[in-house]
Amino acid sequence: EAQVTQNPRYLITVTGKKLTVTCSQNMNHEYMSWYRQDPGLGLRQIYYSMNVEVTDKGDVPEGYKVSRKEKRNFPLILESPSPNQTSLYFCASSFRGTAYGYTFGSGTRLTVV
Amino acid sequence: QKEVEQNSGPLSVPEGAIASLNCTYSDRGSQSFFWYRQYSGKSPELIMSIYSNGDKEDGRFTAQLNKASQYVSLLIRDSQPSDSATYLCAVIPSGGGADGLTFGKGTHLIIQP
Numbered sequence: 001e002a003q004v005t006q007n008p009r010y011l012i013t014v015t016g017k018k019l020t021v022t023c024s025q026n027m028n029h030e031y032m033s034w035y036r037q038d039p040g041l042g043l044r045q046i047y048y049s050m051n052v053e054v055t056d057k058g059d060v061p062e063g064y065k066v067s068r069k070e071k072r073n074f075p076l077i078l079e080s081p082s083p084n085q086t087s088l089y090f091c092a093s094s095f096r097g098t099a100y101g102y103t104f105g106s107g108t109r110l111t112v113v
Numbered sequence: 114q115k116e117v118e119q120n121s122g123p124l125s126v127p128e129g130a131i132a133s134l135n136c137t138y139s140d141r142g143s144q145s146f147f148w149y150r151q152y153s154g155k156s157p158e159l160i161m162s163i164y165s166n167g168d169k170e171d172g173r174f175t176a177q178l179n180k181a182s183q184y185v186s187l188l189i190r191d192s193q194p195s196d197s198a199t200y201l202c203a204v205i206p207s208g209g210g211a212d213g214l215t216f217g218k219g220t221h222l223i224i225q226p
Contacts, residue, residue, distance in 0.1 A: 033213050042218035043157075043201070058213060090156055101147045101203070102214060104156040 002027045006091050006105035013081055013112055021076045021108050023091030031094040032074040033058070033102070034066065036087040043090070049074055081112040115140040115206045119217035127225050132189040134200050134220050139183070142207025146178055148187045149201040151219065157201055161187060192224045 004025045013019055025032065033048040035058075045058030049068040063085055065077040074093075078085060088109050092102035116139040126132040134148075145164050149157035163169045163176040163185065175188040185204075189196055202217040 040218070043216040045213045048213050088154075101145075101149075101159045101162055102157075103159070107154075107156050109154075 002103070004091055004093050004103050004105035006089075006108050009106065009108060011108060011110050013110070015082055015112055016080050019078050019081060019110075021078075021089060021091075021110070023074045023076065023105055024072050025074075025091075025093040025103070026072065027093060027095065027103065028071065029093035029095050029103075030071070032068065033092045033094075034064070034074070034076050035090045035092065036060065036085075037090065038087050046076070046089075081110075083112045086110060086112050115143075115204075115215050117202055117204050117215050117217035119200075119202055119220045121218060122221040123223050124220055125223045125225055126192050128192060128194060130192055132192045132196065132222055132224070134187040134189075134202075134222065136185045136187075136202030136217055137183055138185070138202075138204045138215075140204070140206040140215075141180075141183060143180075143183075143204045144207065145205040146176070146185045147203040147214065148174075148176060148185075149203060149216075150196075151199045151201060153199075189222075194224045194226050197222060197224045 007022045030051045034046040035043045037043050044060045047066040049055045091105040118137045148161040150160050151157045161176040163178045169176045173190045177186045199219040199221050201219045203214040
């Protein structure tokens with residue numbers, strides 16, 4: 001089944017404790033992206049990647065890191081999480097850039113206390 | 114700033130009626146347009162894409178695009194309670210979309226049985 005897999009689905013952590021949210025897609029998509037979704041603010045792009053070893057900042061990159069060492073994987077790293085990073089996170093991938101729209105992962109609900 | 118505007122709602126429609134969802138965008142050079150459906154706490158799901166002026170129909174859904182007015186809409190015929198969700202409008206802005214889709218904040222649709 002073609003899909004984007006995120007893990008974990010739910011995570012509660014403490015301020016300052018490094019964490020990684022994994023994202024993997026099995027559709028051989030070149031383009032991958034991370035979004036966060038907050039009430040009243042909608043979906044905001046954190047980072048995106050056009051292909052292996054090619055990443056760039058989105059609209060809200062502060063406090064996040066990414067890497068793209070393999071085509072299928074695009075992990076999101078929070079080196080020192082803070083409560084304002086409490087949010088619902090989505091990974092998305094797309095074939096041939098974004099022309100055909102995204103396929104989203106199932107989401108990760110992160111709470112930083 | 115490239116913006117996509119939607120009425121947040123809630124938009125309440127009786128079961129069996131036509132639901133009409135609207136979206137305007139600021140970037141006149143925008144190229145591709147998408148409608149996503151998102152149930153509460155779930156990931157967005159692509160339901161329609163439209164690339165040229167006019168109407169595009171898929172089952173009970175019709176997307177309408179008017180580039181001159183910078184307006185895109187989604188009609189849902191014979192609305193069902195299962196259509197109750199938030200509908201996100203997304204746009205590929207001018208420049209090809211290398212930096213991703215721009216999303217509206219969504220319209221919350223409620224279908225009343």
